[in-house]
Amino acid sequence: MWDDEGPSVPPGDIPDIVIRRLPIYVRTLKSLCDRQVGSASSEQLAEMIGVTAAQIRRDLSYFGKFGKQGKGYDTHRLVEAISGILKLNRQWPVALVGLGNLGRAIANYRGFTPSSFTIAAVFDRNSGQIGQTVGELKILPVDDLPTTMRDEHIRIGIIATPKVHAQETADLMVKGGVQAILNYAPVILKVPDSVTVREIDPVSALQSMTYYIDEG
Amino acid sequence: MWDDEGPSVPPGDIPDIVIRRLPIYVRTLKSLCDRQVGSASSEQLAEMIGVTAAQIRRDLSYFGKFGKQGKGYDTHRLVEAISGILKLNRQWPVALVGLGNLGRAIANYRGFTPSSFTIAAVFDRNSGQIGQTVGELKILPVDDLPTTMRDEHIRIGIIATPKVHAQETADLMVKGGVQAILNYAPVILKVPDSVTVREIDPVSALQSMTYYIDEG
Numbered sequence: 001m002w003d004d005e006g007p008s009v010p011p012g013d014i015p016d017i018v019i020r021r022l023p024i025y026v027r028t029l030k031s032l033c034d035r036q037v038g039s040a041s042s043e044q045l046a047e048m049i050g051v052t053a054a055q056i057r058r059d060l061s062y063f064g065k066f067g068k069q070g071k072g073y074d075t076h077r078l079v080e081a082i083s084g085i086l087k088l089n090r091q092w093p094v095a096l097v098g099l100g101n102l103g104r105a106i107a108n109y110r111g112f113t114p115s116s117f118t119i120a121a122v123f124d125r126n127s128g129q130i131g132q133t134v135g136e137l138k139i140l141p142v143d144d145l146p147t148t149m150r151d152e153h154i155r156i157g158i159i160a161t162p163k164v165h166a167q168e169t170a171d172l173m174v175k176g177g178v179q180a181i182l183n184y185a186p187v188i189l190k191v192p193d194s195v196t197v198r199e200i201d202p203v204s205a206l207q208s209m210t211y212y213i214d215e216g
Numbered sequence: 217m218w219d220d221e222g223p224s225v226p227p228g229d230i231p232d233i234v235i236r237r238l239p240i241y242v243r244t245l246k247s248l249c250d251r252q253v254g255s256a257s258s259e260q261l262a263e264m265i266g267v268t269a270a271q272i273r274r275d276l277s278y279f280g281k282f283g284k285q286g287k288g289y290d291t292h293r294l295v296e297a298i299s300g301i302l303k304l305n306r307q308w309p310v311a312l313v314g315l316g317n318l319g320r321a322i323a324n325y326r327g328f329t330p331s332s333f334t335i336a337a338v339f340d341r342n343s344g345q346i347g348q349t350v351g352e353l354k355i356l357p358v359d360d361l362p363t364t365m366r367d368e369h370i371r372i373g374i375i376a377t378p379k380v381h382a383q384e385t386a387d388l389m390v391k392g393g394v395q396a397i398l399n400y401a402p403v404i405l406k407v408p409d410s411v412t413v414r415e416i417d418p419v420s421a422l423q424s425m426t427y428y429i430d431e432g
Contacts, residue, residue: 016424019428022424024404027402048404050404086427100321156425188244188264203328204236206331206372207331209372210302213371
């Protein structure tokens with residue numbers, strides 16, 4: 001049931017909202033594998049993730065048949081398959097720009113490496129920062145960004161600069177051939193259509209929760 | 217056209233995905249107000265935000281009529297109206313737990329205060345941290361969390377602890393009467409239905425972008 005069916009739809013036709021949920025499936029399945037759980041039903045996964053079983057089945061159906069009727073999903077094979085779809089079976093070098101408090105927290109975060117990402121180069125525009133080291137990386141001047149990205153085949157950038165420098169940083173990343181930007185600055189970036197941007201936006205997250213608060 | 221129509225649907229019936237977009241409208245409209253732009257069409261807003269004009273009109277229609285045919289939206293009134301809907305016309309105190317690199321970056325972030333949130337109390341479980349100050353706040357032992365939250369009417373919590381302590385922190389927040397949690401730990405929290413949780417999850421964001429990268 002696994003190998004004889006390809007993806008049900010061409011890649012471009014999978015809704016982005018489904019793609020965004022796949023990392024959660026990977027994380028959940030990995031935690032099951034770590035606990036030696038070899039199979040799981042869509043109901044069990046749904047309970048762990050907090051979505052409906054129907055949604056999980058619908059999401060996974062985009063990629064072919066992953067489960068056997070009545071037997072649930074093989075956790076190891078499913079995590080491998082989704083990781084393959086997301087291209088996580090390799091290590092991706094990442095360029096980080098902006099080494100203030102936030103940038104340093106990102107540079108020191110230990111969760112990226114086991115998740116397929118390595119902070120490979122760090123940049124700042126502040127001459128006081130340039131030349132300092134963060135972990136094992138020397139902070140480079142931001143003007144070196146395009147060249148370093150091309151030389152080191154870096155296609156992913158993280159922007160942790162102040163708001164006012166976010167767009168010019170994105171422009172330098174585009175010059176360097178960036179294809180994916182994780183943006184911590186509260187700015188909507190203008191980039192070519194070929195570049196995917198995700199925002200890390202704690203203010204918007206907080207502001208969308210107060211709506212639900214009962215002030216009584 | 218503004219005052220004579222109430223919300224089109226009861227609050228509980230507005231899809232969460234719409235609620236999540238409202239802060240982006242607020243931010244965009246505020247930037248227009250700052251630039252003395254008094255009105256904007258859905259097309260202009262759409263261009264700034266990167267969604268379709270139809271989506272903006274559809275989103276805003278949940279809350280009544282905000283625009284005049286052919287005249288666009290009054291930016292000042294619309295930002296006031298959406299801020300009111302999201303309950304942002306006040307300052308919300310927030311409890312922050314976990315004062316590592318990330319927690320300190322959050323505590324020092326200047327973007328919360330102008331956006332209606334004040335970090336009002338900070339907690340850690342590490343005795344080496346307790347009693348230190350971050351900005352003007354003294355770090356309190358995490359066991360004080362429920363009492364402090366109740367005493368200071370704090371209904372919002374931010375979890376910036378290591379993964380292993382995230383659930384127990386959430387449990388303490390629930391004891392303190394939390395209604396909204398912003399969770400930076402890569403863990404899916406179990407909380408009562410009355411609590412809204414949003415995740416800040418840079419790893420998932422990165423993992424959902426590699427899908428689109430052209431490795432060629």
